[in-house]
Amino acid sequence: MARIMGIDYGKKRTGIAVTDPLQIIASALETVSTPDLFSFLNQYLATEEVEIIVVGEPLNLDGSPTDATPLVYQFVKKLKTKFPSIPIELTDERYTSKRAKEFILKSGVNKKKRRDKSLVDKISAALILEDYMKTKQGW
Numbered sequence: 001m002a003r004i005m006g007i008d009y010g011k012k013r014t015g016i017a018v019t020d021p022l023q024i025i026a027s028a029l030e031t032v033s034t035p036d037l038f039s040f041l042n043q044y045l046a047t048e049e050v051e052i053i054v055v056g057e058p059l060n061l062d063g064s065p066t067d068a069t070p071l072v073y074q075f076v077k078k079l080k081t082k083f084p085s086i087p088i089e090l091t092d093e094r095y096t097s098k099r100a101k102e103f104i105l106k107s108g109v110n111k112k113k114r115r116d117k118s119l120v121d122k123i124s125a126a127l128i129l130e131d132y133m134k135t136k137q138g139w
Contacts, residue, residue: 003021003023004023004053005050006018006125006129009056011071013033015028016125018050019129023133026126031121045083053079054132056072056091057090058072059094076088093124096127096131099124103123
């Protein structure tokens with residue numbers, strides 16, 4: 001079986017998470033500088049089989065688009081062009097950053113590490129992936 005990849009796309013940094021090959025566990029993988037994202041994806045996808053890429057869709061509480069939504073749509077369009085053989089799905093990412101911060105706080109990570117925004121990004125990607133697996137695959 002192939003992995004599923006989750007992406008929390010951002011202007012500066014992008015969090016990436018993946019499942020294990022059996023698609024049982026979603027794990028935070030990496031936070032990549034957004035300008036380096038396609039280079040990272042090229043390298044990763046050359047060595048790992050990915051069945052689907054799930055991208056967090058930023059929405060307001062009422063379901064309307066946020067300021068970041070057009071950037072995500074533009075990224076998804078480019079992603080589909082660069083990797084046409086891999087299906088791309090959008091999934092609601094509301095509350096993932098807040099949940100990631102709460103998770104980090106509860107995990108006992110020291111104060112200095114909690115301020116590391118890249119940690120929040122990759123944990124958010126893992127939560128996006130986990131939410132997708134729960135809704136789409138009855139996980």
